[in-house]
Amino acid sequence: MLIAGNWKMNGTPDSMEEFGRMIARAPEATARGIDLLVCPPAVLISKFADRATVSKIAIGGQDCHPKEKGAHTGDISAEMLAACGASAVIVGHSERRADHGETNQLVAEKAAAAQRAGLTAIVCVGETEAERDAGQTESVVAAQVDASAPPSLDAAKLVIAYEPVWAIGTGRTPSVEDVAAVHALIRAKLEERFDVPVRILYGGSVKPSNAAELLAVENVDGALVGGASLKADDFLGIAIAAPKKG
Numbered sequence: 001m002l003i004a005g006n007w008k009m010n011g012t013p014d015s016m017e018e019f020g021r022m023i024a025r026a027p028e029a030t031a032r033g034i035d036l037l038v039c040p041p042a043v044l045i046s047k048f049a050d051r052a053t054v055s056k057i058a059i060g061g062q063d064c065h066p067k068e069k070g071a072h073t074g075d076i077s078a079e080m081l082a083a084c085g086a087s088a089v090i091v092g093h094s095e096r097r098a099d100h101g102e103t104n105q106l107v108a109e110k111a112a113a114a115q116r117a118g119l120t121a122i123v124c125v126g127e128t129e130a131e132r133d134a135g136q137t138e139s140v141v142a143a144q145v146d147a148s149a150p151p152s153l154d155a156a157k158l159v160i161a162y163e164p165v166w167a168i169g170t171g172r173t174p175s176v177e178d179v180a181a182v183h184a185l186i187r188a189k190l191e192e193r194f195d196v197p198v199r200i201l202y203g204g205s206v207k208p209s210n211a212a213e214l215l216a217v218e219n220v221d222g223a224l225v226g227g228a229s230l231k232a233d234d235f236l237g238i239a240i241a242a243p244k245k246g
């Protein structure tokens with residue numbers, strides 16, 4: 001079980017205090033075999049990673065450029081993230097797909113770049129509300145998995161996050177039946193191409209009060225948490241609510 005926090009564009013050096021509270025409470029989750037990952041904004045990765053050496057919280061980035069270095073103003077490479085202490089990076093989050101026009105092809109290149117640098121790539125997929133209303137959820141997610149997580153990736157360093165776009169930051173979540181159906185589809189897709197099991201996270205309005213129900217769903221191997229990952233009590237509350245599944 002992996003509980004990952006995506007801080008998005010939130011946090012300043014003052015956030016070290018809240019992160020310190022997470023570190024203090026982390027053993028409550030890690031003692032139960034739950035892996036914890038926090039993905040702060042890039043400017044805080046070094047600071048968080050230095051602090052996290054005394055804890056079992058892994059640190060990740062929120063995006064990376066496909067190339068290792070070069071003339072790409074404002075971008076950050078996977079190698080830079082790794083050198084600053086990250087062990088994972090989120091790629092293809094729906095906010096980046098929407099705000100920056102990221103395509104499945106680019107997301108696949110970013111995932112490969114992450115693995116080239118030794119990072120675990122957390123590849124995000126998920127349908128919009130219009131796609132769900134049109135009955136296209138399964139076809140959209142299947143196409144995203146096919147094109148953003150190609151068989152050339154290393155399954156041992158791959159995580160898929162299913163995040164329905166309409167559930168992000170809205171307080172709305174799919175029914176457990178809907179989560180189960182999409183996760184089963186993703187599992188089947190992954191098993192077609194990889195021999196090693198790949199974790200599949202659910203993301204979208206996960207909070208301590210709904211975590212136990214969502215995390216109990218078959219083929220849900222953890223959560224990718226946005227808003228509720230900013231507070232130690234909420235983040236750890238989600239992790240502690242996770243059932244033991246291995």
Ligand code: 13P
Pocket residue numbers: 006093163167168169170171203204205206224225226227228
């Ligand atoms: P919320 O938990 O705020 O809905 O965000 C989910 C998300 O986008 C995590 O990547």
